[in-house]
Amino acid sequence: MEAARIYQRIKDRFGEHVLEISDHQPDPFIVIDPASIEEVGSFMRSDPELALDCLSNESGVDYKDRIEVVYHLFSYSKRHGAVLKVKLPRENPTVATLENIWKSANWMEREIFDLLGVIFEGHSDLRRILMPEDWPGFPLRKDFVEPTEYHGISTVRESPIIRLDPKKK
Amino acid sequence: MQELINNIVAAGTFGKMPETLVAAIVIIVLSAVVFLGIAFPFAGIVSWVERRVWARIQSRVGPNRVGPNGFLQWLADGVKHVCKEDVIPTDSDHQLFKIAPYLVVLAFVLPWAVMPFSSSLILADMNVGILYMTSVTAITVVGVLMAGWASNDKWSLIGGIRSAAQIVSYEIPAGLSIFPVVLMTGTLSMQGIIRAQGWAPQHWFLFANPFTFVAANILYVSALAEGNRTPFDLPEAESELVAGFATEYSGMRYLFFFMAEWGNLFIIGAIITTLFLGGWQFPQVSNNAVVMNILQLITFNVKVLFLVFVSMWIRGTLPRVRIDQLMSLCWKYFVPISFVNMIGTAIWVAIWPEGNSVAGYIMFALGIVLAVIFIQRVMYYLRRSRMELYFRPTI
Amino acid sequence: MSTLRTEEMTLNMGPQHPSTHGVLRFIVRADGEVMREAIPDVGYLHRSIEKIAEKVGYHGFMPYTDRVDYVCAMFTNQGWGMASEKLANIQVPKRGEYCRAIATEFNRLASHLLSVGTMGMDIGAMTPFTHAIREREMINDLIEELCGARLTFNYMRIGGVAWDLPPGWREKALAYLDHFEPILDEYNALISYNKIYIERLANVGIISADEAVNYNLVGPNLRGSGIKWDIRKDLPYSVYSEFDFDVPVGKGEWGKLGDAMDRYMVRIRELKESVKILRQALKQIPAGPVLAKVPRNFKPPAGECQIRVESARGDMGWYAVSDGTGYPWRVHVRTGSFAAMGIIQKLSQGLMIADLVTLIASLDVIAPEIDR
Amino acid sequence: MGAVAEYFDNIKNTVTTIFEGMAVTASHFMRKPYTVQYPDRIPVRVQDTLPYRYRGILNVDLEICTGCLACERACPIDCIVIACEKDQKTKILTISQFDIDIIKCMYCGLCSEPCPTGAIHHTSEFEGADFSTESMIRRFVTDPIDAYKPKKGPETDERIAPILNRGMRYVNEFAQGGEAWNGGVVDDGAAAPGADDEEEAAAKQ
Structure with a gap:
């Protein structure tokens, strides 16, 4: 099934929750209301015509004015994919977890929490996964400033080259 | 003496x-x-x-x-x-930690007392020689278990416990596999067993009858298991337990464990050689006792070293078994088969009390056939490989 | 009768453990030899590659992609190249695609060889490992001649590959393939069909097909569970539609379907398929340029895309967002090992400690690929 | 399969597969080892056995450096620092600094690709261990040197000509690949990405 028809089917079912259907190339996507993500997710998985049984990729993007969580879904039986997006406010971004629908969401949501600070409500094990437990801030946010030291270990290495030409940098 | x-x-x-x-x-x-x-x-x-x-x-x-x-x-x-510095972990049981390697070395050293190098070169020809040999080698388990416990390290502990389970279990098939030979010779003395065999392969107990052939193999494998050799190196399984019971050891104490392990190879080989491969038996080519003893010493060592080599070869070939498979191999396969061997040999001895020389020739011929097939396989793999392929011309 | 007090043992496996394939850590709760659970703890190799992408630009990010998965860097190269090409709608010349296919398939051989070799080593057999590494070295020699590096290749560029095949390389490659096939049979005789080995691998870490899809397992891990799915075949990219090859799947010949042995055998059989592809590619490669004309100051139009590459560890997803400037706004890599690690906690329940090692090796997780 | 049959089948399988495995390893006793001892057991230096494209430690031939800064801009890791000054009257470009931080360098080869003359190139040298980080910085300019100006025809200066030849061979190898071996036509337009851009940049300088 083509992406546009998948999105149309979702719109028919959850009319008011679908905020935007974009025919952006090369990957068209659908934006839905964060409050209904769980409902839409379970529909997309269980609907026999969509049968999107695999959450292939889940990632977050910081757009400076909002944070988007992007779900790349895929169906092994129907061989079609869909891109689902939710837009969240930058302050305290919260969205329901999809862990109960696709198990693979567990680790990917932990990663998004770790790097972008999106809180997934109802997640069974929302801990930092890649960064240390006590790392300050969320590194993939655009306004993140790396601390110069971590537990007394410097995170910067001074370049040993002294730049002779003062005009540059 | x-x-x-x-x-x-x-x-x-x-x-x-x-x-x-x-x-x-x-x-x-x-x-x-x-x-x-x-x-x-x-x-x-x-x-x-x-x-x-x-x-x-x-x-x-x-x-x-x-x-x-x-x-x-x-x-x-x-x-x-x-x-190297002899590191002793602070939280370990210091006394046991220090003693453990010596016990392992002791178990390696004691069997040499009954090692039948030649017809006269033997420290003590005890009348329970083979029994003594198998029992003192089992002291290893005490040392290994002690090392595992005293290190106060979970990996070491698992290694030590594994070793205990393994050595104690494999004592049984090993012991049972000695019985066929004892049944045939009626003696436990090392020299007595060797004297009951001849220098020619068809007179070795390995080829005496089908049961002893199987018994020899079981004994060899069980001995490898007791010596913590691949495929039974679970106590020190590198990829699982880091270094097993030896994890916390360093310097000389660490070396002791491994010296014992390598030295044990000789003892394993010596047991098999004595029981099944005719020991030091060599044709009577000279009446000079010194010359004969030297020839016998060489014969014995060649046989033992061949077995040592085979154990290295096995180590280079096989993967390691899992602990439950180790146990099922012992109790489901080796122990029953050993009993069958024992009974089979008993019946054999009852039928032919003096041994069956025809069986010896047939078994030996079968052994040669096996070796020929093996060499054929080796040549097959050698032919198929093109190892001369190098991309860097100068190398 | 009073019962003996027992307690669970908490073992800390890693980060410096001989068989955790890089810097990985497992917190193992064990009852004697039997594990209650093994909780993976990752992140020791996190190098913030996704953040670096936002700072170095499209061309400059290419060498960094090598570090995402240094065992099969060609695929990460290709993934980033394809993502950028899709963003900017660039057509790669035919010969460039063939060079990519040849390089990646050789890299797949190398990666699978490492995987099956370490599998043997984790089981306790050292020899298969060195034999596999020996073959891998020869492939590295070939790749070194092709692109000048043995591990971090940086061979591909946006719009094709950096360098054409060097003169005489094709003959060498074909000679290698002739040498490789008997060696693979020999390797199988040495270890794959060994009874002890089969016993160690069969019925360990069984993953059902549903579970594999649900946990988003990819590549050989997915195929080991009996799902015939290969991006190269089912969503063909590059020039893979021009090759004739099979997709091996696990059949449960030695145990239940989806066990470690199935995953292992899928890799072994994929080696043969890769050889098949390589022979065809080396025969069919057309003449022509290898690199499309791409400006050095590469600025794709604003937009986003996701591409999927069948890497040695399976479907690797690259999600790239461009804002029209010379620097990507966001890059996300979804790797096979990351997904595979997610299932370990569930699979480890009730296995023995020795089986955890088998399980990790059979899922073929590579620490840098998890942490990125 | 009955339990008894399975039992004996297990024994048979174990024995035969171990037999095969032992045959394989035995055949290796009769093969040559593949590894070689580093570095003193082969007749030539390891460096000399490496292929032409090998990416070792960077080197710069300042005689043919045009001072176009293409390499500095291409470097994703900023380990190359160049300082150029242009005399407003004589229009001569002077290079006063050309430093490469070898510790930082990741040998990706992106700098040598856009170089118009092959001045910056990878050597086959890879042994770079030293005792201090300071000594790992390669400083190629000791006294300020005039940048090379590409000529229309072939190079006439006897001193520079061989260096330029080597450099251009390097450029050709990288830009076009080797000589096409199956009649492949190498398209000049597919040279290193945006080669024209670099010339423009050089012209601006």
């Missing part, structure tokens, strides 16, 4: 010392010479040989820097280990 002590006392070298004291000194000095001069260097050299053999199996070169072809590598390693 006794004559030697008597001679020394008579010569008066030690003045008026009591005879027992002289005997003690002589025994201690002699054993020191034997162990420091023969057993330990043997273990060291085996470590080098093993690394070279293993390297060749793996298309590598192996240690070749120290001495000719790296022959002195073992000395360099020994010196390195002796010079």
Whole structure:
């Protein structure tokens, strides 16, 4: 099934929750209301015509004015994919977890929490996964400033080259 | 032995010392010479040989820097280990931690007392020789378990417990596999068993009947298991338990464990050689006792070293079994088969009390057929490979 | 009768453990030899590659992609190249695609060889490992001649590959393939069909097909569970539609379907398929340029895309967002190992400690690929 | 399969597969080892056995450096620092600094690709261990040197000509690949990405 028809089917079912259907190339996507993500997710998985049984990729993007969580879904039986997006406010971004629908969401949501600070409500094990437990801030946010030291270990290495030409940098 | 002590006392070298004291000194000095001069260097050299053999199996070169072809590598390693700091973990049980390696070495040293190198070269030809051999080697388990427990390290503990389970279990098939030979000879003495065999392969107990052939194989595998050798190196399973019971050891104590392991290879080989491969038996080519003894010594050592080599070869080939498979192999396969062997041999002996020489020839022929098939397979793999393919012309 | 007090043992496996394939850590709760659970703890190799992408630009990010998965860097190269090409709608010349296919398939051989070799080593057999590494070295020699590096290749560029095949390389490659096939049979005789080995691998870490999809397992892990799915075949990219090859799947010949042995055998059989592809590619490669004309100051139009590459560890997803400037706004890599690690906690329940090692090796996780 | 049959089948399988495995390893006793000892057991230096494209430690031939800064801009890791000054009257470009931080360098080869003359190139040298980080910085300019100006025809200066030849061979190898071996036509337009851009940049300088 083509992406546009998948999105149309979702719109028919959850009319008011679908905020935007974009025919952006090369990957068209659908934006839905964060409050209904769980409902839409379970529909997309269980609907026999969509049968999107695999959450292939889940990632977050910081757009400076909002944070988007992007779900790349895929169906092994129907061989079609869909891109689902939710837009969240930058302050305290919260969205329901999809862990109960696709198990693979567990680790990917932990990663998004770790790097972008999106809180997934109802997640069974929302801990930092890649960064240390006590790392300050969320590194993939655009306004993140790396601390110069971590537990007394410097995170910067001074370049040993002294730049002779003062005009540059 | 006794004559030697008597001679020394008579010569008066030690003045008026009591005879027992002289005997003690002589025994201690002699054993020191034997162990420091023969057993330990043997273990060291085996470590080098093993690394070279293993390297060749793996298309590598192996240690070749120290001495000719790296022959002195073992000395360099020994010196390195002796010079290393002897780290004892703070929370460990210090006394047990220190004693454990010595117990392991003890278990390696004691069997040499009944090692039948030739018709006269044997320290003590006990009438329970083979029983003594199998029982003292099992002291290893005490040392290994002690090391595992005293290290106060979970990996070591698992290693120690594994070792205990393994050695105790494999004592049974090993013991049962000795029975067929004992049934046929009616003696437990090492020399007695060897004298019951001939120099020719068809007179070896290996080929005496089908049951002894199987028994020899089971005994060899069980002995490997007792010696913590691949495929049964679970106690020190590198990829699972880091280094098992030896994880916390360093320096000389660490070396002791491994010296015992390599030295044990000789003992494994000696047991099999004595029981199944005709020991030192050599055709009577000379009436000179010295010449005969030297020839017998060479024969015995060649057979033992071949078995040592086979164990290295096996180590280079097989993966490690899992602990539950180890146990099921022992209890489901080896123990029942050993019983069958024992009963089978008993029946065989009942039918042919003097042995069946035809069976010996047939079994030997079958062995040759097996070897020929094996060589054919080797040549097949050799033909198919094109190892001369190198992309760098200068290499 | 009073019962003996027992307690669970908490073992800390890693980060410095001989068989955790890089810097990985497992917190193992064990009852003697039997594990209650093994909780993976990752992140020791996190190098913030996704953040670096936002700072170095499209061309400059290419060498960094090598570090995402240094065992099969060609695929990460290709993934980033394809993502950028899709963003900017660039057509790669035919010969460039063939060079990519040849390089990646050789890299797949190398990666699978490492995987099956370490599998043997984790089981306790050292020889298969060195034999596999020996073959891998020869492939590295070939790749070194092709692109000048043995591990971090940086061979591909946006719009094709950096360098054409060097003169005489094709003959060498074909000679290698002739040499490789008997060696693979020999390798199988040495270890794959060994009874002890089969016993160690069969019925360990069984993953059902549903579970594999649900946990988003990819590549050989997915195929080991009996799902015939290969991006190269089912969503063909590059020039893979021009090759004739099979997709091996696990059949449960030695145990239940989806066990470690199935995953292992899928890798072994994929080696043969890769050889098949390589022979065809080396025969069919057309003449022509290898690199499309791409400006050095590469600025794709604003937009986003996701591409999927069948890497040695399976479907690797690259999600790239461009804002029209010379620097990507966001890059996300979804790797096979990351997904595979997610299932370990569930699979480890009730296995033995020795089996955890088998399980990790059979899932073929590579620490840098998890942490990125 | 009955339990008894399975039992004996297990024994048979184990014995035969171990037999095969032992045959394989035994055949290795009769093969040559594949590894070689580093570095003193082969007749030539390891460096000399490496292929032409090998990416070792960077080197710069300042005689043919045009001072176009293409390499500095291409470097994703900023380990190359160049300082150029242009005399407003004589229009001569002077290079006063050309430093490469070898510790930082990741040998990706992106700098040598856009170089118009092959001045910055990878050597086959890879042994770079030293005792201090300071000594790992390669400083190629000791006294300020005039940048090379590409000529229309072939190079006439006897001193520079061989260096330029080597450099251009390097450029050709990288830009076009080797000589096409199956009649492949190498398209000049597919040279290193945006080669024209670099010339423009050089012209601006």
